[in-house]
Amino acid sequence: AQSVTQLGSHVSVSEGALVLLRCNYSSSVPPYLFWYVQYPNQGLQLLLKYTSAATLVKGINGFEAEFKKSETSFHLTKPSAHMSDAAEYFCAVSSSGGYNKLIFGAGTRLAVHP
Amino acid sequence: NAGVTQTPKFRVLKTGQSMTLLCAQDMNHEYMYWYRQDPGMGLRLIHYSVGEGTTAKGEVPDGYNVSRLKKQNFLLGLESAAPSQTSVYFCASGWTGDRYEQYFGPGTRLTVT
Numbered sequence: 001a002q003s004v005t006q007l008g009s010h011v012s013v014s015e016g017a018l019v020l021l022r023c024n025y026s027s028s029v030p031p032y033l034f035w036y037v038q039y040p041n042q043g044l045q046l047l048l049k050y051t052s053a054a055t056l057v058k059g060i061n062g063f064e065a066e067f068k069k070s071e072t073s074f075h076l077t078k079p080s081a082h083m084s085d086a087a088e089y090f091c092a093v094s095s096s097g098g099y100n101k102l103i104f105g106a107g108t109r110l111a112v113h114p
Numbered sequence: 115n116a117g118v119t120q121t122p123k124f125r126v127l128k129t130g131q132s133m134t135l136l137c138a139q140d141m142n143h144e145y146m147y148w149y150r151q152d153p154g155m156g157l158r159l160i161h162y163s164v165g166e167g168t169t170a171k172g173e174v175p176d177g178y179n180v181s182r183l184k185k186q187n188f189l190l191g192l193e194s195a196a197p198s199q200t201s202v203y204f205c206a207s208g209w210t211g212d213r214y215e216q217y218f219g220p221g222t223r224l225t226v227t
Binding site for chain 1: 118145147154155156157158159162164170172204206208209210212213214215216218219220221
């Protein structure tokens with residue numbers, strides 16, 4: 001069965017600091033991995049996805065994530081946080097049950113302070 | 115394109131009342147999903163559909179029913195609402211040509227008192 005663990009339900013950084021949001025997954029088959037962002041009172045928006053091509057994936061708004069099979073990780077990073085990055089971030093892994101189903105992590109709320 | 119839309123945006127129900135949430139997508143996607151989002155629990159799949167006229171149970175289906183009579187619409191029903199169903203509900207859609215990517219609606223915030 002697939003599962004996703006996001007370490008840290010809340011992360012706080014200063015504006016301009018490195019953002020690192022952690023995601024570890026469990027999958028019995030080669031996974032597809034996603035990061036979605038949810039701004040306050042909005043739906044989820046795709047940040048980036050790993051679909052078995054390059055292990056370093058670049059997304060929107062300067063975010064990137066690296067797929068590390070040996071560590072079963074897909075951590076999200078951004079070199080310099082901006083106030084507008086404050087949101088909730090969800091990591092997700094493809095379900096072996098097919099039909100494009102996803103298994104989501106519990107989410108990490110990112111706060112950015114001046 | 116409007117993408118995925120949800121109606122209504124907010125609703126307050128009393129215990130025992132019923133309601134239907136409507137999801138519509140204009141991307142001709144085969145797959146549609148209903149999730150609920152609760153603090154600290156991420157998104158959990160309630161029901162999903164892989165095509166017009168088909169539905170299947172997800173992770174937390176109890177207390178909900180769904181129908182997909184038209185490809186573009188996916189309805190989520192609560193026959194007898196309970197306070198435990200207070201949540202934010204998201205609809206999403208996807209298609210086989212876009213491996214596992216899902217497109218989300220803006221959500222419906224439901225409170226059951």
